[in-house]
Amino acid sequence: MYKKTMSAMLAAGLVLSVGVASAQEPVQKPNAQAASAFDNKIIKKISSDNMYNTIAKLSAQPREAGTEGEWIGVQYIKSQFEQLGYETELQPFTFNEVVRGTGSLTVNGATLDPYVFSGSYSAEVTADIVHVGLAKSGEVPDEVRGKIALIERGEITFVEKIQNVLDKGAVGVIMYNNSGTSNRFGQANAGQNIPAVAITRDQGLELVNQLKGGPVEATIKVEGSGFVEKTSYNVIAKMKPHKNKDTNQVVMIGAHHDSVAGGPGANDDASGVSAVLELARVMANMPTDTELRFVTFGAEEKGLLGSYHYAGSLSEEDADRIVAHFQMDMVGARDAGGDHPAGGLIMYTIDGKKNLVTDLGSAAGARTAADTVIPYGQLGRSDHQPFHELGIPAALFIHSPLESTYHTPDDTLDKIDKNKLQEAAEIVGASVYQIARPDTPALEHARVAPGPVDYDFNDRPPGA
Template sequence: MVFFSGLALCAAFASATALQIPLLSSSHHAPLGHPNGTKSMVNSTELQDLVSGDRLMARAKKMYEIAKLGEEEYNHPTRVIGSAGHLGTLSYIYETILQLGDYYTVSNQSFPAVSGNVFESRLVIGDGVPKSTRTMGLTPPTKDNEPVHGDVVLVANEGCQGSDYPDSVAGNIAFIKRGVCPFGTKSEHAGRMGAVAAVVYNYEKDPVSGTLGTPSPDHVATFGLSGEEAGPVLKKLEKGKRVDAIAYMDAEVNQILTVNIIAQTSDGDADNCVMLGAHSDSVTEGPGINDDGSGTMSLLEVATQLTKFNVSNCVRFAWWAGEEEGLLGSDYYVASLSDEENQKIRLFMDYDMMASPNFAYQIYNATNALNPNGSEQLRDLYIKWYEDQGLNYAFIPFDGRSDYDGFIRNGIPGGGIATGAEGIKTQKEFEMFGGRAGEQYDPCYHMLCDDVGNVDLTAWVVNTKLIAHSVATYAQSFKGFPKRDLKVAPESNAYTNTAKYHGPKLFM
């Protein structure tokens, strides 16, 4: 694929400081339609019938080729923000929408972000190398990008207060229990007390991964460790025995600019918008064809086919950047909305991971009791569609793990569907959906093997049809859907007090 320098991403809409994104090609196709004219009003069945598995797979293959643009810098395909693979993804999205003519108004929103890259890491505890070791997102390197040595020093409680860290942690490696405060806070306290590295261990047997969030000069190289492998270390430390360790992290953390892409129908009531989104970036470790290439491409497919219809209400598609770094793009977008613009968004639908190979048809269990009014009606739309197709479905927690979080926290009703990430499929779910009980929904979640072979086309087509149904339903009418309540302050939502996550990785 060829980059053409000097072609700015949506230059007509960009500010002078916007990130300049080259397009992948200079070709432009005839527009598929215009919102005015002889086209019929959008119809759910007709829009669903236009969804094509062949086109989705063709997009997946192209997305993987784009991810290969990251190989020179990262030594493997990736679409992490700041990489050539992500720049290529943005170009592909923008060019695809451009080819649809004036059906959409396209804009880009540049925003500052933090990009982290771990080139190499290693953790040795005692005489063993733990298999469950994870590196925290946005972790700094060990000193001079060289190995550091020290004793493992147990931190009191959950390491949320500076007083939890004994003086003996200076020059050594802090061993901290996962708990109720952000991982970044734990790393910061460890650094202030002079630790040369930190290990956050799980109180459950599973591995623990996350991100340190906003960089701090006090952060130290930080690893995650499963509760299972932490257990023997804890026993030795609690008995007063000495455990030594070696930590090595070759990493960098940089400030960059990246871009959200927004495409809104030129027709339709602009004061009543149905909005939907997917994230355009992957993690550093892999190409992200399922997470969230699948959602990105589903939105592109639906946006393309929607041009064959008229709409009554505006439809606004969004491709967020920086989701894997902590919902950066969607947070920035929602925070930039005026109260008036906020109220124009009647609901937000999140489509993250539509094609997991060991899938379950999952619906976020969004209720009006805990979320802005209308979230439950969206949930029920998904339920009815699956039931009408004779398909089983399962509820999953609406707990802040994806880009809906900023919308819900700011009073906008929302919801979405998914097919599963690192969770384990139960025997009951095997009976409901097939696949393999006792294995992850996506065995390649956040890994290099999240490539073209890591998508289930059946699930992908089914969920893309459901996305089309959700768009067609609300693009045609909001009849029966609750109006936005101007009197309800966003901070009054019970959701803000119950969400456990902010993004795809735990912050706590």
């Protein structure tokens, strides 16, 4: 689909407008004065004070998905979009919250101290133990029926191992580690109605030896564990283009509004949401030939659940209309980015390849306050991933390496840098406007057409 989209944009002259350098074209840096005239409609209106105030409101309480804190944040975000005149909706979706309870394990009367699998079924069972090795499909013996399966960790996932012995009729799972001295591991899936606990490697090998001498009986007891269904939300805001200039294209700007449990999430990702809301404010009354779609996603911290739900809800026709997705995650931390240029801002793509979003973003960085050609890298783990999988050009804008307060209760407002907020919003805002402004289908004939820039791959992991 990306090739299809790019072909359509080439036909419209849009790719020429963004200045994608080719082997046949000389690479040039845009004229700063001319570029300023092009971008000032956006960047002069962006206020880091507004973004800072938004972060203050959102980070007043943790916003873990499915909690009252998230709901408070969602209502605030929705109200801001509505006040700006956007067509706004909440998109609810449910997910299973994993709960790890408590448990006990006795073997031939001896008490062990097991680790209860996250999401394990809560039950008490007593039965003989059968060692089933790695519990790979096709290798689980029939004799495990009605018994407790002793499984070695490794090679396949926890849930696959559980399912393989469950399918053979096992009534309980004891899994021992394949290395080290820890017993803190294990995850079950909803619907796997069998209690599962973990023990250390030494404990597991001791049970293997005991089984050589005859039957070994065990009792597993798990309480308060399983899955709780919760609801999270995506907040979607749309602004239709001028009806006489509509190109039938959509450009998306996103962030995730949830935080980790117990964390105020000032940078992760109230900062991204603040930039989304600020760009929505700046662009609310601008003439465009492209639909603007701003989305804040829920349950990113639970595994990109909100963005996958949203992407999955798109019709093929609607997905084909989306020409670019800009994702902002953690764009305001004072202590992120190390000594890299532009505060360490980088654009990550899923496949490590350039696309329309990175072309626009790097050129915009050279024209705006950052005055830096922003590099690109390769990374998933954020809400740009579902859009890439639909063939939509997408990139994550983030400061890397991450700050030490990432995913902690210390991710607070006082760690936010207004300059970083301003730069990131300017770059994304200038990039989006270059697509959405009414003259982009013929921008090569416009009075101001920013030239191409050359930008490099930076193999910079977030923790580097």
